[in-house]
Amino acid sequence: MTTFELKRRLFAETLGTALLVATVVGSGIMADRLSDDAAVSLLGNTIPTGAILVVLITLLGPISGAHFNPVVTMVFAVRREISSRDTLFYVLAQVIGGIAGTWIAHAMFDLPILQVSQTVRAGTGQWIAEIVATFGLLFTILCSLRFRSDAIPWLVGLNITAAYWATASTSFANPAVAIARSFTDTFSGIRPLDLPGFIASEAVGALLAAAVAGWLLAGPSSLPKTTTPKGAE
Template sequence: MIRKYIAEGLGTALLLISVVGSGIMGETLADGNTAIALLANAIATGCMLYVIITTLGPISGAHFNPAVTLAFWIRGEITTRPALGYVAVQIAGGILGVWATHLMFDRTILQSSTTDRASIGLWSSEAIATFGLLFVIFGGLRSRPEAVPTLVALYITGAYWFTSSTSFANPAVSIARSFSDTFAGINPAHAPMFIGIQIVTAIVATGLLARLFSDE
């Protein structure tokens, strides 16, 4: 289990480094062009997802997301104690990844985001984004398991653009991004609603997708 916890923590840290780091770099180089900054953010995140799922998937299953871990727990594919351990290291890894990114870009390491993300549109977006992510994962596992890294990377890259929230779809990411007052940040007061919607959607989606992708 130690190897699995390390893989989950490291993978989530690398994911946040890609999200926050590309956000900072994109915003700096785009000179005020938000579209270019978002494009850089999306591409870098998709690339990192492909890499970490491919390399760390054989070790831990490559959850990197408490909502995904919750879904696998509901499906009975991970027991309670390891699931709680996964969630703990995912959250810790995400925060450490944000701090490492701040250090890398010569920013104040300890920050709190001031970016407001609170509206019905954004909340519904997170529900759709989270459902879509689980759809891609379980659909991919059902039809072409070897393609899951590519499917998830492509989905998140696209979801940056077709969801109004830019597809957080991950409670650990929502928590970690509240510690960064950069392009990728979210006001800490607004993160709990994102997290709640992601968790509720994961519960509902797991039941629906179990029927959709059933062998029967």
């Protein structure tokens, strides 16, 4: 397998996160403009997000691993599959890319580039939802790596699509995306004051997934061979 130099991997992480957030924010703006029905708008936000994840992971996965998410990088760092130095650079690239993606979405829809979200997303239910959403995302990734690595793009895209509707928070599951969405006062925004609770919940969900997957996928136990009792031969 070809290992790309760090600067190319970082560009892939920045570009991928930017395109992901531009899709999340842009589709939210478009959906909100086309419908006054919140359910229809959410659907219009969900499908493009799941679809772009399939595309981005397929295309950029071979270059950088297609993390696009600080807690994904954190879990791989815990598993010692990425160095501490590279982890820091990956996270910075993801956050920078995410914010750039928000600004790109604003520019496409002729909105003020610089905004701060006023959308309140707080409370125990929201935080539990982020733990569940992030657990599901990381568990999907780790199990896929073990059994169906070729299917990761589709499995991650489908997981996020389902979690949009199954969680109270609409499944941010990504600190870089959460930070980026605090810079848009549109359909997909989150108030900056609510970021710490989301980011902490996402970290907890990711670490829980790493622990559970680590135990579950540790490998089958070696069962003792069945012996034939003497006298039964």
